Amino acid sequence: MNNPMKYIKPVLIFSLCALSFPARAQEKQVLTFDGYLKNVGNSNISYLAEKYNVDIAEARLKAARAFPDPELSVTYANNQDWDLQMGYGIDAELSYTLELGGKRRARIRVAQSEREMTGALLDDYFRNLRADATLAYLAALKQKRLYEIQKASYQQMLSLAHADSLRFHLGAIMEVDARQSKLEAASMLNEVYAGEGDWQEALVQLVLFQGNQTMESPDSIAGELSYLKRAFDLPRLVVEAQNNRADLQAALKSRELSQNNLRLVKANRAIDLGITLGGNYSSRVLNEIAPAPAFKGIMAGISVPLKFSNTNKGEWRAAQWEAAQSEKQYQAVELQIGSEVAQAFSRYQTACRQVEQFHTGMLHEAEAILQKKIYSYERGETTILEVLNAQRTYNDIQAGYNETLYNCAAALVELERACGIWDIEMDS
Numbered sequence: 001m002n003n004p005m006k007y008i009k010p011v012l013i014f015s016l017c018a019l020s021f022p023a024r025a026q027e028k029q030v031l032t033f034d035g036y037l038k039n040v041g042n043s044n045i046s047y048l049a050e051k052y053n054v055d056i057a058e059a060r061l062k063a064a065r066a067f068p069d070p071e072l073s074v075t076y077a078n079n080q081d082w083d084l085q086m087g088y089g090i091d092a093e094l095s096y097t098l099e100l101g102g103k104r105r106a107r108i109r110v111a112q113s114e115r116e117m118t119g120a121l122l123d124d125y126f127r128n129l130r131a132d133a134t135l136a137y138l139a140a141l142k143q144k145r146l147y148e149i150q151k152a153s154y155q156q157m158l159s160l161a162h163a164d165s166l167r168f169h170l171g172a173i174m175e176v177d178a179r180q181s182k183l184e185a186a187s188m189l190n191e192v193y194a195g196e197g198d199w200q201e202a203l204v205q206l207v208l209f210q211g212n213q214t215m216e217s218p219d220s221i222a223g224e225l226s227y228l229k230r231a232f233d234l235p236r237l238v239v240e241a242q243n244n245r246a247d248l249q250a251a252l253k254s255r256e257l258s259q260n261n262l263r264l265v266k267a268n269r270a271i272d273l274g275i276t277l278g279g280n281y282s283s284r285v286l287n288e289i290a291p292a293p294a295f296k297g298i299m300a301g302i303s304v305p306l307k308f309s310n311t312n313k314g315e316w317r318a319a320q321w322e323a324a325q326s327e328k329q330y331q332a333v334e335l336q337i338g339s340e341v342a343q344a345f346s347r348y349q350t351a352c353r354q355v356e357q358f359h360t361g362m363l364h365e366a367e368a369i370l371q372k373k374i375y376s377y378e379r380g381e382t383t384i385l386e387v388l389n390a391q392r393t394y395n396d397i398q399a400g401y402n403e404t405l406y407n408c409a410a411a412l413v414e415l416e417r418a419c420g421i422w423d424i425e426m427d428s
Helices: 002-027 033-043 045-064 103-169 175-209 234-244 244-269 314-358 362-378 384-419
Strands: 071-080 088-097 273-282 295-303
Touching: 033 045, 033 088, 033 175, 033 314, 033 362, 045 103, 103 175, 103 244, 103 384, 175 384, 234 244, 234 314, 234 384, 244 314, 314 362
Parallel strands: none
Antiparallel strands: 071 088, 088 273, 273 295
């Protein structure tokens, strides 16, 4: 007889593999903040499109280094050679425009300024993109926490409703109290559904920032909203902002670009010389009336354009006004940066004080009151309405604290955005 025990071990191994495979297949995808920002920098569609501007500016710089092309012309003339035997002629000419006044050097300077300004604008675009992406991540953390608060409140009220149902059947409470707690649980369930929808929408927003065209949202995200306390000195922040802000660097490069454009306009007003070298060949003329031998000739010449257009100084004046305008725009950006830093600093200080107000014991006090109300209600010493009021107060304080933490973290992001610095981290 076959031993049935020899089949048990393979069956057990197969069963364990079958059980472990769905567990691995259903493993949740948790997105971390560092991985999220890395994906934003590598895959955000708008940012990738902006990067092409740098490549375009680099190509234009390469094009600006080119010299003018020479021109070659060849002419053939037939003087009725076939019927009157007057012969034919061939002329060849090579011409080149010699640019004077530093036109090529001025074009290169303009292209270099454009490339540097484009690079600064790309850095500024990423500065804002990183801050906006971080705000979206913080908003997702806020919705996640709010959804958890709503679920916990619903579970607590659902447990209370089940207990009230049993107490009503035992005759310990009135029917209206049991119905009231059941109705409140159903109402909280609707809030849970709404919170889950907001949470999913926040996850989709993160997908958009990452440039994920499949639109597959992660199951969850890592991190919790926490009190991000930083010690800043406002005058020092303003100096750092003026040193770090890429848009101020872009304004500086724009000022340099306008100055180089002015030099280019001035260089274009200089006279260019046209240099010509050529030769010709005329064949032998066999006509009996006017015979002539074959001959060759060479030619060289210089052409000088008559720059009557220089009397029109419209382009020159426009370039001068653009240079003056760029100077004022640079000063305006510099002033705007100082204002943004001061406003962001004030908002961050206010948000920190609001968070610290919650740390005086409001959360623990609200939770303690709710638990005491539930305990008293279970002993028949208070009404269901008092329990519901305590529950709403506790939920409002929890939601308010969650919102205040988000506002504080968002204010820090805006302050660092305004200063052009970055050290934001999320606790996993």
